[in-house]
Amino acid sequence: MSNRRVRWVIGLVILLAIFAVILLYPLPILMYPGLPFAGLYRRALFIIMLCVIFCLYRIFRGPTAPDRIITIDILGILVVGFCAVLSIPTGRSWYIDIGIAWALQSFIGTLALAKYLEGKDFDE
Amino acid sequence: MIKSRVVLFILAFVAWLLFCWVPDAQDIIAGVFVALLVSILTGDMFVKRPHHFGHLKRYLWFIYYVPIFLWECFKANIDVAYRVGHPDIPIHPGIVKVKTNLKSDTGLTFLANSITLTPGTLSVDIDREKGYIYVHWIEVKSKDVEGATKMIVEKFERILRRIFE
Amino acid sequence: MSNIIGIIFIAIGLVFDFFGCLGLVRLPDVYNRLQASTKCVTLGTCSILFGTFLIVGVSATGVKALICATFLLLTAPVSAHALARGAHKSGVRLWEKSVVDKYQEDGELK
Structure with missing residues (x-):
């Protein structure tokens, strides 16, 4: 039990370090310099x-x-969020189009893979 | 079934207009043709009982349902964040069986979706004839059918019955 | 003003996304992972999309973001449901500390 607590504390410290690097490091702002809060995006x-990266660990x-298969589905939803955030500072509306197409595609793919797991034909 | 085709035509046309916002004349003309094609080809596959779309009461109950659903979603997320962040992972999972009185396709789909997005539950399978839903519960509080039904299904079922039945 | 509210929504969505993916790594079996990741990542991404709508306003991007959020709320539970059923039928058993499995007792409906 104590072993698990020690591992939990180590993981917490690593995650906090990663968050500190992400939030405090002065990132160069390449997109839309006039936009407010451009660094936050x-x-x-x-x-x-x-x-x-967490999802890739679970796939591995x-x-x-x-x-x-679950992780592939979750990755698809994350990519939709990525496209949405990317469309704000660049001001291009077709990033959201990519997101919608990706969501449709991953939904259909997940349903097909679930049918395959059940071991049935696709026309049922 | 001309009525269900008309309903489907209106739905498809509104969806088309939202997809090409701000619509101009070309978009509207193309949208009319595409919506006609869709509604003629897949006429009564989606809309089984078109007279339900004329009842104002159903829309009011749906508007009442949305904030409750979103609030339950938010609670579910807080719950999952607590369980995942806790060092000991406090879960007692299991699959239980609950009973439902809904019969229509749309009602069952919405009930299963609501169960999946509310705290600690995930619908696994539906038995259409007897009206049972198998639910994976992350913190099993009662194993018998009545107790689980009372805790999981009832708060949504009494609203969904008025919308979709 | 709506900029700041939108950024708050995006931040909430990012926190939920993060906890969902953490659950994907930490929880012990397929069904628990499916629960945590589906709930958190779906509502987190919908929150990000709604924040996008608040920031850009009613334009091409904003309306499409709202449509995308509705679509995700409708389809993500359906795919989770299909995956749970498929996993149970393909023979993945529950975690060994699980309390009860009524689905297997009833013999996995056709």
Whole structure:
């Protein structure tokens, strides 16, 4: 039990260090210099990338096939959020179009993979 | 079934207009043709009972349902964040069985979605004939059907029955 | 003003996204991971999209962001449901400390 607490504290310290680096490091602002809070959007992108790294860990380690399929689904939703954040500071509305198309595609793909897991034909 | 096609045409046209915001004349003309094509091809697949779209009471109950649903979603997220962040991961999972009285397709779909997005529950399968839903519960508080039904389903069912039945 | 409220929504969404992915790493079995990740990541991304709508206002980006949020709220639970059913039918059992499994007792409906 104490072993688990020690591991929890170590993980917390590592995560806090990563957050401190993301939030405090003076990132160069390349997009739209006149926009208010332009640096915050870049930090938001970095936090979503951290979530994607967690997902990649689960894809790499996942003991069973359903684990990996779940993670693919979650990755699709995260990419939609990434596109939404990216569309604000650049001012391009077609990033949201990419997000909608990605959401549709990943929904259909997930349903097909779930049917495949059940071991049925696709026309049922 | 001309009525359901008309309803589907209106829904598809509104969705098209939202997708090409701000719409001009070309978009509206193209939208009319696309919505006609969709509503003729897939006429009564989606809209089974078109007279339900004329009842004003259902829309009012739906407006009442949305904030309750969003508040439950928010509570669910706080709950999950607590369980994930706690060092000991306090969970006692299991799959329980709950009973529902809803019969229509849309009602069952919305009930299953609401169950999935509310605190600690995830719908796994539906038995259409007997009206049972199998629910994965992250913190099992009662194993029998009546207790689980009372805690999971009832708060949504009494609203959803008035919207979709 | 709406800029600041939108940024608050985006921050809430990022926190929920982060906890969902943390749950994906920490929780012990497929169904628990599915619960945590589906709930948190769906509402987190919807919150990010709503914040985008508040920041850019009623324009092409904003309306599409609202449509995308509605679509996610409707479809993410459906795919979670299908995945849970598929996982149970493909033979993945519950965590060994689980309390009860009525679904297996009733013999996995056709």
